[in-house]
Amino acid sequence: MGETLRVLMVASEAVPFAKTGGLADVIGALPKALQEVGVEVKVLMPFYGQVKQSQVPVTCVAENLEAGEGPLRLAFNLLTPAAGDYPFYFVERDEFYERSQLYGTPRGDYFDNLERFAYFAGTVLPVCQSLTFKPDIIHCHDWQSALVPVYLKHKWSAVPLLQGAKTLFTIHNLAYQGLFAKDKFPLLGLDWSLFSIHGLEYYGQVNLLKGGIVFADAVSTVSRGYSQEIQTPEYGYGLEGVLRSRAEDLFGIVNGVDYRDWNPETDKLIPATFSRDDLRGKAVNKKALMEAYGLDPGFQEAPLLGMISRLADQKGFDLVAAVLPELMARGVLVVILGTGEQKYHDWLQEIAPAYRGKLGVKIAFDNPLAHLIEAGADMFLMPSRYEPCGLNQLYSLKYGTIPVVRATGGLADTVTPVDPMRGTGTGFLFTEYSAAAFIKAINAALTAYRNKTLWTKIIQNAMAEDWSWQTSAQTYLKLYQRLVSGPRERS
Ligand code: ADP
Secondary structure (H helix, E strand, C coil), rough: CCCCCCEEEECCCCCCCCCCHHHHHHHHHHHHHHHHHEEEEEEEEECCCHHHHHCCCCCEEEEEEEEEEEECCEEEEEEECCCCCCCCEECHHHHHHHCCCCCCCCCCCCCCCCHHHHHHCCHHHHHHHHHHCCCCEEEEEEEHHCHHHHHHHCCCCHHHHHCCEEEEEECHHHHHHCCCCCCHHHHHCCCCHHCCCCCECCCEEHHHHHHHHHHCCCEEEECHHHHCCCCCCCCCCCHHHHHHHHHHEEEECCCCCCCCCCCCCCCCCCCCCCCCCCHHHHHHHHHHHHHHHHHHHHHHCCCEEEEEEEECCCHHHHHHHHHHHHHCCCCCEEEEEEEEEEEHHHHHHHHHHHHCCEEEECCCCCHHHHHHHHCCEEEEEEEEEEEECCCHHHHHCCEEEEEEECCCHHHHHHHEEEEEECCCCCEEEEECCCCHHHHHHHHHHHHHHHHHHHHHHHHHHHHHHCCEHEEEEEEEEHHHHHHCCCCCCCC
């Protein structure tokens, strides 16, 4: 290894180009933070239809590079955005990536996701060759780039440019595994011997995520709590055994926040900025938020509870449904912003009219509105079944929007329970996944809200927390260094 550590980050989404969830925030911020600690980073991502349509100026770095196997042996172009803080590259192959969404529509996943992301993983070698880039570390994320460690071990091991490269595979959400029918396996260009219990086979199907876990030099998840939980049957989604077998190489590194984007003192997307010492802007934002959702202006003093979320089973909407009537009956305001599964779209659209003026629902992906919710709500709800890290609770802390969360994964790691007697803590937690436990935590928050001195203290505690990327970038750097210099070799 030379003086500077060279890292290729391979990911399927990144802010500001394309986003469905927290992964995009991480890829939009971690490379910058790594650069600041002296790492040389390049990022590789597909060139999606939405990036193309956003008309980000791009230039073509290389045309007609080849990747893939057999029928998937196809050409792609390598593009780069005209401006940016660090080298960023797009894989352009329109038949795979020029779609309205990244992975599928509310009705289901795209039928050819294996082809799309196997192809993407396969571009790593030609991209490195084209750029004459010899990475020390290839850092891959989630099932969409899980094949990279597999290819590195089983297809590219003799390529001098990639010799010595180590892989780190980060799991942002274990529930999304990239599961496909066995008859698609040949498209991966791997020997059938890898379709085994020690390879990518999973109950008769192809499991890309499992390939990443088995063949990466190290595996990480996005909080310590989650890295432990996923080794148990309750959270392991059938992969707990495989994860336990990698326990020595399994790490938990909590995500950070990009405070350049999420800071109430400088946020350009909210009507009034505010700070820990001057909270007046928060009331202005609350008013604007209530207007945006058409809530009854007579309720300005009522507590306003916000949610911004993928509408998926993971996020605990069954608990929200169970507690909503009681909250509405008690004059609490609730605003929800989300997109996701059709059943939740239908449910929210069905119930919203019954609570007009007190419940606001917007089915959309709307970043400015997400900022307004963080800035204007009094509390933030995250009753997740599981939460690998969770970012919204971290944004909520910074905006003094007190989180009420289930004590799981990254939520338990980042929210400190309030002690009303001592005036300590940053949020309200509950453990059992039940409506009763959830409403008890909300009630504790509502009681504290009525005590203005205590509430202001909790807001100030929350806003004082620092979850910036610097600390996490240092931890990743240490892990990279350990991988590069480590004596342990895996076969
Ligand atoms: P996950 O990755 O499981 O979706 P996280 O809390 O880690 O959850 O990250 C979600 C990210 O996506 C946050 O930045 C959040 O603000 C954003 N987000 C989720 N849904 C929406 C939406 N409907 N509109 C705008 N932003 C959203």
